[in-house]
Amino acid sequence: MQNHLKNQTSPYLLQHAENPVDWYPWCEEAFEKSKKEDKPIFLSIGYSTCHWCHVMAHESFEDSEVAEILNQNFICIKVDREERPDIDSVYMAVCQVFTGSGGWPTSIFLTPDQKPFFAGTYFPKKQKYGQIGFLDLLFIIKEKWNTERIKLLESAESILSILEEGRIKDNRVDRKKENDRDMIEQAIEIYQNSFDTRYGGFGNAPKFPAAHNLLFLMQQYSKNKQDKVLQMVEKTLLQMYRGGLFDHIGGGFSRYSTDPQFLVPHFEKMLYDNALLIMAYCEAYQITKKWIYCYVAEKTAEYILREMTSQEGGFYSAQDADSEGKEGKYYLLKVEEIIKLLGREKGEEFNQYFDITEKGNFEGENIPNRLHKAEIHKNMTAEEIETSTEEIYNYRKNRYALHLDDKILTSWNALMITAMCHLYRITGNKKYLSAAKKAQNYIEKYLQKEEILYVSYRDGRCSGQGYLDDYANEIFALLALYEATLDKLYLKRAEIFIEKVISDFYDKKEGGFFLYGINAEALILRLKETYDGAVFSGNSAMAYNLIRFYFITGQERYRNYAEQQLNFLKKEARDYPAGYAMFLIALSDYFDMPEKIIVVPKNEEDIKHIPCNTALSSIITVIESPTEEYPMKNEKTTYYVCKGRTCQPARNEL
Numbered sequence: 001m002q003n004h005l006k007n008q009t010s011p012y013l014l015q016h017a018e019n020p021v022d023w024y025p026w027c028e029e030a031f032e033k034s035k036k037e038d039k040p041i042f043l044s045i046g047y048s049t050c051h052w053c054h055v056m057a058h059e060s061f062e063d064s065e066v067a068e069i070l071n072q073n074f075i076c077i078k079v080d081r082e083e084r085p086d087i088d089s090v091y092m093a094v095c096q097v098f099t100g101s102g103g104w105p106t107s108i109f110l111t112p113d114q115k116p117f118f119a120g121t122y123f124p125k126k127q128k129y130g131q132i133g134f135l136d137l138l139f140i141i142k143e144k145w146n147t148e149r150i151k152l153l154e155s156a157e158s159i160l161s162i163l164e165e166g167r168i169k170d171n172r173v174d175r176k177k178e179n180d181r182d183m184i185e186q187a188i189e190i191y192q193n194s195f196d197t198r199y200g201g202f203g204n205a206p207k208f209p210a211a212h213n214l215l216f217l218m219q220q221y222s223k224n225k226q227d228k229v230l231q232m233v234e235k236t237l238l239q240m241y242r243g244g245l246f247d248h249i250g251g252g253f254s255r256y257s258t259d260p261q262f263l264v265p266h267f268e269k270m271l272y273d274n275a276l277l278i279m280a281y282c283e284a285y286q287i288t289k290k291w292i293y294c295y296v297a298e299k300t301a302e303y304i305l306r307e308m309t310s311q312e313g314g315f316y317s318a319q320d321a322d323s324e325g326k327e328g329k330y331y332l333l334k335v336e337e338i339i340k341l342l343g344r345e346k347g348e349e350f351n352q353y354f355d356i357t358e359k360g361n362f363e364g365e366n367i368p369n370r371l372h373k374a375e376i377h378k379n380m381t382a383e384e385i386e387t388s389t390e391e392i393y394n395y396r397k398n399r400y401a402l403h404l405d406d407k408i409l410t411s412w413n414a415l416m417i418t419a420m421c422h423l424y425r426i427t428g429n430k431k432y433l434s435a436a437k438k439a440q441n442y443i444e445k446y447l448q449k450e451e452i453l454y455v456s457y458r459d460g461r462c463s464g465q466g467y468l469d470d471y472a473n474e475i476f477a478l479l480a481l482y483e484a485t486l487d488k489l490y491l492k493r494a495e496i497f498i499e500k501v502i503s504d505f506y507d508k509k510e511g512g513f514f515l516y517g518i519n520a521e522a523l524i525l526r527l528k529e530t531y532d533g534a535v536f537s538g539n540s541a542m543a544y545n546l547i548r549f550y551f552i553t554g555q556e557r558y559r560n561y562a563e564q565q566l567n568f569l570k571k572e573a574r575d576y577p578a579g580y581a582m583f584l585i586a587l588s589d590y591f592d593m594p595e596k597i598i599v600v601p602k603n604e605e606d607i608k609h610i611p612c613n614t615a616l617s618s619i620i621t622v623i624e625s626p627t628e629e630y631p632m633k634n635e636k637t638t639y640y641v642c643k644g645r646t647c648q649p650a651r652n653e654l
Contacts, residue, residue: 599638
């Protein structure tokens, strides 16, 4: 058996390089082999820190019995969904049609021409959890491929028709709601109805952070001062921090909570979650001035800089949930471990503070948390808690190994660049701005060639020309860098990428932006992702980017594109606007422009303090020299501040 994955750079594919399954990467060779040997394709999509991907791998893909059946009867393809979001998007849509839901690992059976005829997610090797066993499924698929192939092909065509009809239907114009400002209020109402008043968060377990939803709600509070809206946000932010979702020992947030109260997380840590949560806690601090939000944002950033940053400044993708085959083992602590490290007196205080008990709160061990809000007692000060936490952190780090997905993704790095810019602006600490600039330099050195972005970089190689999310999030980051530095070079770079997105991704007929560009590999469908999932969609980000860039530069061309994009997304969001938070942020700003500050500087030094003394939402435009409309007052740096439809008189101080 050939090892077709050994030359890949993806950590996920390399995890499977030694499987007895004869895996191929997504490539023409695999499809040609499928046609030549008249075998269906088994497509498995996942990522390196996915817990259930590990489970299915251990149960089935490392099993010689399963491998023999797969190798004899199927052509097997492995895909890293983080490197090929286009493939993931298409076949996740297929999975959702088949099962009503999705997830990873995604397991798809295809014809040799890539058309899906059966789909699911995790399958146990043998029947359990009420699911068919993977072995049984393989025998059924094999039998039907040989005896009922026409039905399978008809199923494939039916699935494609459903997806195509859904895409066309979603793009039909709804004239009644094209200009409906009520969409924002409808979204707030949906959030209110699904809000967990006891524990915070929205809906039932599992609970995801969905920080972009919180950013939207905070934007609405800032504009309308509805106390109930801010209360939902604060309850959620505080509960996520106090629970086990936040790593009280090492900093940073896990993927999601498996329970309603945010105590028990799914322990993997993703770069994008932490980036969006830093943004949310920064915004909460700016609104409320409560120190706890700044504290959490900084602790999360410190974790990223300590454990998730390469020497050259790029940010790594993720850390695994599993250690030595057990989920969460790296993070769990016992009473006696703490006492042995800190001594009995301080150890008992520490255990009480972080709710570490003999009984435990997770499989007989403990997830440190602050849900019970125990206070520090006489034997330990806040400073000593911090010192002891550092000692426990060092012990924990050396106790078990934790897998790191060390590939550098353009899209996720751009989100963390934005987060670091926001943190710099609320703290004035230049190390965060330095980290943002260093990561941007990394992108420009390794993941960019002229106006072309690439998806990922690892082991000296970059892979794949960028998708919409790569460009949209990079523009988002460049605008954040401009707003943090007022360096117009970042605006110029942002404009180059905006033009690239318009030329390569824009649908001139129906509106909106396709997931992959005109020069990318063509798949069975060319989709537009609009719904905000774990991160906001590229289409929503482009709505925000176009509005923001127009507000900063005043260039009408981008206002026109912004309006077209908003009209496209209004149609997409009409049935469930709460699923389109970033679009709603853009729409709200379009209706009610944030505070705009026009600066006529006397010298460059006068503008350096501006970003750290203005709201994160403020639009800042620097004019190189005085004009008739914006003259300089008293021969000093002059500020023109406009809020809503009212502009204040020129002044020499902010």
